[in-house]
Amino acid sequence: MKFFEPTQSKVLVIGDVMLDKYWHGSTDRISPEAPVPVVKVKAVEARAGGAANVALNIAALNAKAQIAGLVGDDNEAKELALLLDQHLVESVLVKAGSAPTISKLRIMSRHQQLLRLDQEEIFSLQDAKQVQSEIEPYLESAAVVVLSDYAKGTLQQTTALIAAARAKNCQVLVDPKGTDFSIYKGATLLTPNMAEFEAVVGACSDEETVVKRAFDLMREIQLDALLLTRSEKGVTLFMAEQDPVYFATNAQAVFDVTGAGDTVIATLASGLASGLSLPDSVEIANIAAGIAVSKLGTGTVSLIELNQAIEEYAGLENRKVLTESELIDSLVRARSLGQKVVFTNGCFDILHPGHVSYLSHARKLGDKLIVAVNSDASVSRLKGPSRPINGLEHRMHVLGGLASVDWVVPFEEDTPARLIAALGPDVLVKGGDYSVDEIAGADSVIASGGTVKVLNFEDGYSTTGIIKAAHQSSLKS
Secondary structure (H helix, E strand, C coil): CCCCCCCCCEEEEEECEEEEEEEEEEEEEECCCCCCEEEEEEEEEEEEEEHHHHHHHHHHCCCEEEEEEEECCCHHHHHHHHHHHHCCCEEEEEECCCCCCCEEEEEEECCEEEEEEEECCCCCHHHHHHHHHHHHHHHHCEEEEEEECCCCCCCCCHHHHHHHHHHCCCEEEEECCCCCHHHHCCCCEECCEHHHHHHHHCCCCCHHHHHHHHHHHHHHCCCCEEEEECHHHCEEEEECCCCCEEECCCCCCCCCCCCHHHHHHHHHHHHHHCCCCHHHHHHHHHHHHHHHCCCCCCCCCCHHHHHHHHHHHCCCCCCCECCHHHHHHHHHHHHHCCCCEEEEEECCCCCCHHHHHHHHHHHCCCCEEEEEEECHHHHHHHHCCCCCCCCHHHHHHHHHCCCCCCEEEEECCCCCHHHHHHHCCCEEEEECCCCHHHCCCHHHHHHCCCEEEEECCCCCCCHHHHHHHHHHHHHHC
């Protein structure tokens, strides 16, 4: 399971942008004028919705997001542009001929939606063509293009948009609408839900039918892949010439499904743009969807939230003894939180008070402490055939019991130089009487902007001394 890392590659979202408004208030009585509740408005909120929410979800993952869509010549357009700018989303908002900015006003009380008021008109074909001409320069720098279709008229030129993007080697992900999927011909990936899928291919009575019709659809409209969202059944990924891949639902509690589809396709696009494989991107997007549905209304999932959920999903949050690959993944989250990582290493054959004191001091140099432990074979090469006294698993487990130690990882080599280069800690710590140039891995840490510290061991304690004293005691007895 991989953690998510932000990407410098750009994701361009094209589609129906909206302004979501929320009026929050209390409801204590029924109107004397009609049998409706009276809401006393106490807070007003505005969020970017539709395709704009996809872009905000991408930006929330610290990826580079751009959005193109149609708006009216009105205050809602200005408010939407300001929201996008505040979230560092580069926007190309094209003013339509006469249609207003699509907006939805939701009246909320006690976390429940009482009423929704929509302002919208279908945009003209001429307006849609203007968007296509405006985004041509942006395709040059985009790694992934997302088409977010809400059937409001912005994406009336989808086939041409897909062809233009694929010609620039962009991957094209489509959140579809309607029953004519042929307009998405040539896309990289389509993300319909089960209802949308069956509306196009017909009712599917069993899994065999679902699989057959999914691959038939992919061949018919020349898709590389299809991601089918299936409510409580999770999601299924279909890729050409491969068996379907099934992902179980990851939602712990469903509070509001508004915008969950936006979160899925935004996370997918960000994952692909950062170089993750499609299956890895889908797995992470599925976790992001579980976070999104636990929130009220249209919103975003942050990089910190996502990596914390991935950590819990992978079962790493309470584990200290990790493999090298698991540790590398855990470091992604630590860095997303801005945490300073400290690294030290040793055999730690017999843990004594000197070790405990040393590790406590090392931990104070940062937010997370990694202790790398020599394998049994490595200890034997360094200390002789009679060592170690305690096996690797025992040594790592004991170290993991210390409050000062966050992660324990083994290494096979005589020195941890390769491991240090792979992990890239902020601080490298060594105990004893060393100069910096004598410490394995110091050069790579310094080259990457880190620091190297030498700490003194507590006097009077050594593993060799403890073994010698135990041996002498056994001879006396």
